[in-house]
Amino acid sequence: MSDAAGTAARAGAGPAAAGPGEAIIRLDHVSRVYQVGESQVRALDDVSLAIARGEFAAVMGPSGSGKSTMLNVLGCLDTPTSGSYLLDGERVEGLSEDRLAEVRQKRIGFIFQSFHLVPRMTAARNVELPMIFAGVEPRLRGERVQARLEAVGLGPRAHHRPDQLSGGERQRVAIARAMVMEPSILLADEPTGNLDSRSGDEIVALLERLNQAGLTVVIVTHDPRVAAHARRVLRMSDGRLVEE
Amino acid sequence: MRRRDLTAFAFQTLTLHRLRTGLTLAAIAIGVTAVMLLTALGDAAKAYVVREFAGVGTNLVIVVPGRTETSGGMPSFGGTTRDLTLEDVLAVARQCPAVRRATPMSMGTAPAEYGGRSRDIRVIGTTSEFADVRKLAMESGEYLPPGDPRQGEHVVVLGTKVARELFQGENPLGKTLRVGEWRLRVIGVLAAKGISLGIDYDDQVQVPVSVGLKMFDQSGLFRILAEAVNPQAVPIAQREMRAVLTRRHDDEEDFTLITQNAMLQTFGAVIDALTGGLAGIAAISLAVAGIGIMNVMLVSVSERTGEVGLLKALGARRRQILQVFLVEALMLSGGGALAGIVVGLIAIAIAGGIWTFIPLRASPIWIGVVLVLAMGAGVSFGILPARRAAALDAADALRGRH
Structure with a gap:
């Protein structure tokens, strides 16, 4: 399946060729243009891409x-300017x-690279946040929070605030929070950028585990060691996909 | 988003910055307390004046010598002002059908002495009708006897405090009280009445008006009090009295007629304006406190740009972000208002305990008004920062840009 998706998604022009049933993400000729003063910046320039359900891709x-x-x-x-x-x-x-x-x-x-945990809230409250804004009933939340924290190995630290947790633990709280609404895609922006290599490896291993359970994962990273774990690597330059 | 979650979220944020929150609360509280105190003071002043003038009686018309343009002010002196005389009183009583009874009033202060005890005392000279007009009751003995006001006996009626202090438990009836150069026989003691129209009826004595005028060598009366047959007849009585007295004073209106209504209207209007002005000034402090809320909220929004971005990434709607910040502003203003109301109530209770003669009371209407004003300030000054937060671009906010 990853082979099919791999050949389907290609840099440059032309609609992505993956079957509509398989691709969870499908960009067709997408551009994003910013107006900066007088000049226009093409941050995305005619990108077409398909990512299949269950893929682990690095950008x-x-x-x-x-x-x-x-x-x-x-x-x-953000929404595309065209495409x-x-x-x-x-x-x-x-x-x-x-x-x-x-x-x-x-x-x-x-x-995110900087975790974006709310500093005044405990790990459990941070994980609860998406459910609060989604209006999930309070009595259903506690169990889900606890289950998610245990899944990332932080069950006993539920009532610690972010400043009482290590960097790796913080990112694991963030992952628990990202997963609590049971999304189909996880988007990670330099998730290991602020971590030492050992914590970074743990986070990547955790993401791999989630991927193996069926989650589609897309990571933006500078780190080749992280990208090496991805089954598919997309390289970008000047707003274009240049290489797979 | 559930209401409890919303308030819990806001509360958690506010308790984080204790000092900042505390200072903002204090600013609101001070404004609210100021409004409460000043309006309570204004209301008290009005209640005081109303209480004082209500003692005049609804069908009373008072004649003051001298012409003044406004009712209720000090009469002007000089000019061709004629004295108010006992003949004027008799003319009013006889010639004005709308007047039930009229009574003269002279006033002076003299030393009174009994059994070696002496003190200065206010002496009112009047006639038997005075007790009816001023609704005076007797504790013991008789009031001044009826008869020709020009020929009074040497008798005196005592206020209860005078009787108590000079006679020290002795029965004053029949005893002789020395007032100035005069020796007067005590014929009665008034029942306690307290202060009415600026006169403490417990701390004065009353003598026949002829005695009063002679005692202080006065040619004219201090006041004439006339009672209309009923409250509706007051304007008619006023018209009749003005005609009779003007005719008697060589066709010159050199006197002033005062009624309770005129006084209440004048003072009431002045005090209402004053209260409104005071409340307005106090409300300015609320507006300043509102700007304080706005400032704190703007700082909060800019500090929490990343958090807003995160909430948006987690799926928070624009309206939810607006609510989160607005509820914070509301909690600040509402909390401050409640604190201010509590402090105001305590301050009013304490002040009312110290100055018992002022009927200080926190009016529920003003509390309601000030609560609405404070919450209104919270919303109106909180809406701008909340809008700014809600309008943040999610991607920019996540990167800490705004």
Whole structure:
């Protein structure tokens, strides 16, 4: 299956050729243009891409190559200037801000280089956050929070605040939070960038485990060692996909 | 998002910055307390004036010598002001059908002495009708006897405090009290009445008006009090009295007629304006406190840009972000208002305990108004920062840009 998807998604022009049933992410001729003063910056330049359900993909490239914009577009935090984006069969461009928020809430989990934990809240409260904003009933939340924290090996640290946790533990809390709404895709932005190599390895191993359980994972990273774990590596340069 | 989650979320944020939150709460509380105290003071002043003038009686018309343009002020002096005389009183009583009874009033202060005890005392000279007009009751003995006001006997009626202090438990009836150069026989003691129209009826004595005028060598009366047949007849009585007295004073209106309504209206209007002004000034401090809330919220939004980005990435809607920050602003203003109300109530209770003569009371209406004002300030000054947070671009905010 990964072979099929691998040949299907290709850098450059032409619609991605993956079957619509298989691709969970499908970009067709997507561009994202920013107006900076007088000049236009093409952060994404005619990108077509298909990522199959259950894939583990890494996006690499130098700073300013457009990988962050790519991740924002994939995560529905940013919308393409042109082209179309099908996420799990749903057309994303043209959706209202609230609908995009709903898509993020239900289908996408995010983890970040700087963890983005709310510092005044315990690990458990941080993991609970997405459910609070989704209006999940309070009595259902506690169990789910505990299950997610145990799944990342932090069951006993549920009531620690982020400043009482190590970097690796913080990122594991962030992963538990990303998974608590049971998304179909996990988007990771330099997840090991702020970690020592041992913690980084643990995080990558955790992501691999989640992937093996069926989760689609897309990682943006500088680190070749992280990318080596991905079954598919996408390289970007000047807003284009240049190499697989 | 559930209401409890929303408040818990806001509460957690506010308790993080204790000092900042505390100072903002204090600013609101001070504004609220100021509004409460000043309006309570204004209301108390009005209640005080109303209470004082209500003692005048609804069908009373008071004649003051001298012409003043406004009712209720000090009469002007000089000019061709004629004295108010006992003949004027008799004319009013006889010639004005709308007047049930009229009574003269002279006033002076003289030393009173009995059994070696002496003190200065206010002496009112009047007639038997005065007790009816001023609704005075007797504790013992008789009031001044009826008869020609120009020929009074040498008798005196005592206020209860005077009787108590000068006679020290002795029965004063029939005893002789020395007032200035005069020796007067005590014929009665008034029942306690307290202060009315600026006169403490417990701390004065009353003598026949002819005695009062002679005692202080006065040619004219201090006041004439006339009682209309009923409250509705007051304007008619006023018209009749003005006509009779003007005719008697060589067609010159050199006197002033005062009624309870006129006084209440004048003072009431002045005090209402004053209360409104005070409340307005206090409300300015609320507006300043509101700006404080805005400032704190703006700082909070800019500190928490990354958090807003995160919440958006986690699926929070624009409206939810707006709510989160607005609820924080509301908790600040509401909490501050409640604290201010509590402090205000305590301050009013303490002040009311110290200055018992002022009827200080926190009015529920003003508490409601000030609560609404404070919450309104919270919302109106909180909406801008909340909007700014809600409008943040998720991707930019995650990177800490705004």
